Amino acid sequence: MEPIELKPSAQGKVRDIYDLGKALLIVATDRLSAFDVVLPDPIPYKGEVLTKISLFWFDKLADVVPNHLLTAEECDLPESLSQYAESLRGRFMIVKKAEVFPVECIVRGYLAGSGWKEYREHGTVCGQRLPGGLVESSRLPEPIFTPSTKAAVGDHDENISFERMVEIIGPEYAERLRDASLALYEAARDHAAGRGIIIADTKFEFGLVEGEVTLIDEVLTPDSSRFWPADEYAPGGAQPSFDKQFVRDWLEASGWDKTPPAPSLPEDIITVTAEKYIEAYELITDEPFMPEGD
Secondary structure (H helix, E strand, C coil), X not given: CCCCCCCCCEECCCEEEEECCCEEEEXXXXXXXXXXXXXXXXXXXXXXXXXXXXXXXXXXXXXXXCECEEECCHHXXXXXXXXXXXXXXXXEEEEECCEECCEEEEEEEECCHHHHHHHXXXXXXXXXXXXXXXXXXXXXXXXXXXXXXXXXXXXXXXXCXXXXXXXXXXXXXXXXXXXXXXXXXXXXXXXXXXXXXXXXEEEEEEEEECCXXXXXXXXXXXXXXXXXXXXXXXXXXXXXXXXXXXXXXXXHHHCCCCCXXXXXXXXXXXXXXXXHHHHHHHHHHCCCCCCCCC
């Protein structure tokens, strides 16, 4: 992807955001973050994969919760950006502006990651008591909602209790975001299950658009979710995955202390990660991945 010679209005770990006045242009780059640090090596086609998966889910889940998507058509790009059409192709969305809630809404259907670590130590996940005897990657009796703070680039997200979320955004919105997150997860989980994918957990973000709770950012991508192949699922340890867990595992084994700068990834890790992202797209959408951008 060639750089756009305009300064982004905001820059996330993997996305650049441009203010179009009444709307925002969100561009998914090929950057990859792990442990809240942006890695030095891009993953080929990643931005296109993230965008296409999000577009699929925005359409599929529109009846569950409204979302911020206006268009992803090249013909709808403003004239001032037409010179960048080739670079943007397949990796941009024009979206409604939203008043963003300062929390991340995580739903866990399985015991993994930081949830597994907390359970081993305390028998809880984000302070919620779980049944005894669970092992790593166990399916939970029912999905649980575990919010976190929304960290700036370079900072770490922090798991918080639902009570703390209530303190941050108020009881009405906390309940609405929790209920919306669980409904979205359950609908997506059921769709993915029919295509051989377990969605172990995922993260949603919401904002207010004209006073209405609205799903924003990316949704149910390999960057914001753990996708496991159902035919290889075996609780009791870590699972093979279609997401960036593959990179996390390599980084953990490398001895990196999780503070910037991150180490460079070997070429084979970059290649396999790109293949995993593309495979996730193809399984979820039942469509072959056809690159559009340069």
